Amino acid sequence: MEFVDNIKQRFSTATMLEKLIYINIAVFILSLLLGSFSGLYGTRTSFITEWFALPSDLNKFLTRPWSLATYGFLHAGFRHILFNCLWLYIFGRLFLEYFSDKQLLNFYILGTVFGGMAFLIAMNYFPIFSGSKPPIVGASAGVSAIIIGTATHIPNYQLRIPLINVYIKVWHLAVFFILMDLISLSGGNGGGHFSHLGGALFGFLFVKYYGNKEMDLFSFKTTKKKKTKLKTVHRSSTITPKGPYRTKSEHQKKIDTILEKIGDSGYDSLSQEEKDFLFEQGKK
DSSP states (O other): OHHHHHHHHHHHTSOHHHHHHHHHHHHHHHHHHHHHHHHTTTOOOOHHHHHHSBOSSHHHHHTOTTHHHHGGGOOSSHHHHHHHHHHHHHHHHHHTTTSOHHHHHHHHHHHHHHHHHHHHHHHHHSGGGSSOOOOBOOSHHHHHHHHHHHHHHSTTOEEEETTTTEEEEHHHHHHHHHHHHHHTTTSTTHHHHHHHHHHHHHHHHHHHHHOSEEEOTTTOOEEEOOOOSOOOOOGGGOOOOOGGGOSOOHHHHHHHHHHHHHHHHOGGGSOHHHHHHHHHHHTO
16 A cells, blocks of 8 residues: 555645646556546446536537536546646746646636637537537646746746757747637538637736636635735836935845846756745745
């Protein structure tokens, strides 16, 4: 039982980002196992897929209303879950530099719900989808909400692309993702791309109109997030204070220098000492 205890300990101490990835992987493995056993009886559709994927038929959806959220934890194959978890990890880490664990969960779930609603509307309105109507699975809508929400909050943040060591602004990546979805709306996975756009729309609208605020998932009430000393700044917007407080403390100068470095080269350009320093300030 030591192995199980270690897993429980690791999960309980994990961040919300890590928990979301662990849950997706666990559900994927469970779905594969059940699908394998189902194959012995002549079908490859597992119980999990049948009852928790989001059906495109409205009548069938009414018998499975919970699927509007649960489909966001299912995946159709290894490549599907690999890329979803990869983008979730990359942008989830960046998201958590400016938002809380609770906000990450809310963006993921509500982005999934908005994406599911866009999928249902598209599949039952546009004539191109009048034929075969397969269900939808995947975390892409929730991940899109996180990606677009992050890009809306810090559009000029430069993200380093591994291996080729190239920096690209997050809003450039966001526009690329949106364009790819728009181009693919009438393709074979058109319904899936509608769901991506639904999640992206939620991420954009929430950050645009509510900014960096805490949100209660169930009551939908919002309360302003407690301000910290860490803010997104740019050189062009730095204002020299007037009056008796014109001279900044060495402590504040160090914060400003590090934040300017992030604005120029991205978070990954910081030394470990600078990252530790920012982390300590964020806890104050």
